[in-house]
Amino acid sequence: MAHQKDLPSTAYAILGLLTWGEMSGYDLGKLIEGSIAHFFFRPAKSQIYAELRRLVGRGFATEREVAQDSRPDKRLYAVTPDGRQALRRWLDGSEAGPEVFRSPLCLKVFLGAQMDRETLAAQVKTALLQAEASLAAFQGDEREIAGRPEFFYPNFVLQRGIAHERATILWASDVLKALEQEQEREGA
Amino acid sequence: MAHQKDLPSTAYAILGLLTWGEMSGYDLGKLIEGSIAHFFFRPAKSQIYAELRRLVGRGFATEREVAQDSRPDKRLYAVTPDGRQALRRWLDGSEAGPEVFRSPLCLKVFLGAQMDRETLAAQVKTALLQAEASLAAFQGDEREIAGRPEFFYPNFVLQRGIAHERATILWASDVLKALEQEQEREGA
DNA sequence: TCAGCCATGTAATGGGTTACATGATTGA
DNA sequence: TCAATCATGTAACCCATTACATGGCTGA
Numbered sequence: 393m394a395h396q397k398d399l400p401s402t403a404y405a406i407l408g409l410l411t412w413g414e415m416s417g418y419d420l421g422k423l424i425e426g427s428i429a430h431f432f433f434r435p436a437k438s439q440i441y442a443e444l445r446r447l448v449g450r451g452f453a454t455e456r457e458v459a460q461d462s463r464p465d466k467r468l469y470a471v472t473p474d475g476r477q478a479l480r481r482w483l484d485g486s487e488a489g490p491e492v493f494r495s496p497l498c499l500k501v502f503l504g505a506q507m508d509r510e511t512l513a514a515q516v517k518t519a520l521l522q523a524e525a526s527l528a529a530f531q532g533d534e535r536e537i538a539g540r541p542e543f544f545y546p547n548f549v550l551q552r553g554i555a556h557e558r559a560t561i562l563w564a565s566d567v568l569k570a571l572e573q574e575q576e577r578e579g580a
Numbered sequence: 581m582a583h584q585k586d587l588p589s590t591a592y593a594i595l596g597l598l599t600w601g602e603m604s605g606y607d608l609g610k611l612i613e614g615s616i617a618h619f620f621f622r623p624a625k626s627q628i629y630a631e632l633r634r635l636v637g638r639g640f641a642t643e644r645e646v647a648q649d650s651r652p653d654k655r656l657y658a659v660t661p662d663g664r665q666a667l668r669r670w671l672d673g674s675e676a677g678p679e680v681f682r683s684p685l686c687l688k689v690f691l692g693a694q695m696d697r698e699t700l701a702a703q704v705k706t707a708l709l710q711a712e713a714s715l716a717a718f719q720g721d722e723r724e725i726a727g728r729p730e731f732f733y734p735n736f737v738l739q740r741g742i743a744h745e746r747a748t749i750l751w752a753s754d755v756l757k758a759l760e761q762e763q764e765r766e767g768a
Numbered sequence: 769t770c771a772g773c774c775a776t777g778t779a780a781t782g783g784g785t786t787a788c789a790t791g792a793t794t795g796a
Numbered sequence: 797t798c799a800a801t802c803a804t805g806t807a808a809c810c811c812a813t814t815a816c817a818t819g820g821c822t823g824a
Contacts, residue, residue: 400811408691418775431686436813441777460823464775473637483695488684496589496676498619498647498740503596504733506664507671515674545692548758552686552751559743564643567736574732588783606803624785629805650793652803 401489404482406443414470417441444469452478513571520564527557591679592749594631602658605629632657640666701759708752715745
């Protein structure tokens with residue numbers, strides 16, 4: 393009964409955000425951009441809407457049309473008790489899929505022997521600057537949510553992001569240093 | 581001319597590994613498992629073979645059938661000059677796709693309010709143990725390749741993996757501590 | 769005036785996974 | 797004897813992205 397087939401984990405991500413409160417697909421998009429996009433996935437809008445329809449089809453969410461003037465009409469979605477149960481089952485289970493770290497930069501560094509040293513260094517430098525920007529943004533978020541109990545759990549994830557960016561910055565600096573040393577050794 | 585359509589980055593990953601030397605699809609699978617799988621992607625066997633055929637079709641690799649007795653016959657693939665050029669263009673360019681960190685664990689922690697505290701703690705603990713195992717494995721690799729100049733570039737990526745696992749371990753420990761404190765506060 | 773926000777979707781494509789299929793050799 | 801290694805693929809499926817489509821309101 394209930395579910396013939398398991399949903400993809402992205403469905404549970406959306407279901408999870410809906411526990412935050414009733415929302416439209418558009419709202420979800422905004423919310424994802426500031427949270428889940430950083431540590432899970434950044435779906436296309438079209439996928440959000442498709443996934444919401446599926447959740448309604450499964451009975452995991454309800455849809456409610458709200459007419460607005462001076463704005464387009466919208467549909468608000470809310471989790472059902474069935475939805476909460478399904479989410480809970482998924483959260484408690486251990487088949488949530490693997491941790492994935494996919495880094496084109498690491499691939500390029502790995503294949504560094506195929507590149508000009510300068511070009512590689514430039515790309516590492518770019519990544520370093522991006523990591524610094526991310527870190528600054530995360531630290532801004534940190535100040536914003538500090539001490540707010542409703543962000544008790546999200547704050548853990550934010551801390552992980554901060555740790556990750558810090559590690560990236562240190563690593564990139566080390567790589568750049570090593571690359572320069574190698575350049576000198578060759579030049580001399 | 582040359583290429584009507586860009587290849588997906590996974591094709592360049594395989595092309596890059598082929599610069600290591602002539603290999604079969606099977607060999608590539610083994611090699612990926614010990615390298616690229618950790619920081620880029622872990623393709624299904626079927627995809628490796630499909631991607632190799634495409635590379636040959638584009639003229640980026642050559643195929644050579646080798647008969648063997650007491651083992652199945654195999655096909656060896658090697659990069660062509662065109663392939664090297666294409667790889668180089670991709671490496672030098674900046675459209676390599678985004679850095680992706682997809683962590684179901686982070687999603688669960690983010691939604692921690694929906695779970696039993698103990699269940700969440702157990703899952704964090706599991707991740708911690710896995711990170712410790714990965715770290716140990718990476719440190720084994722580190723000892724193996726230490727000082728070997730042909731691993732100059734791969735070593736950077738290994739260092740990143742080590743830094744990442746260390747950060748994960750510290751973070752998970754912090755989360756567990758905080759979760760226990762919260763438990764005590766409630767219990768008291 | 770004009771970019772950007774609000775708001776929702778369809779259609780086409782394809783990258784990637786899963787399941788299925790085969791089968792000899794080698795070492796524990 | 798039995799699992800693992802070597803070795804290559806086909807077929808089906810589907811999650812996810814990209815491009816396309818619409819259109820009023822708001823603030824700089």
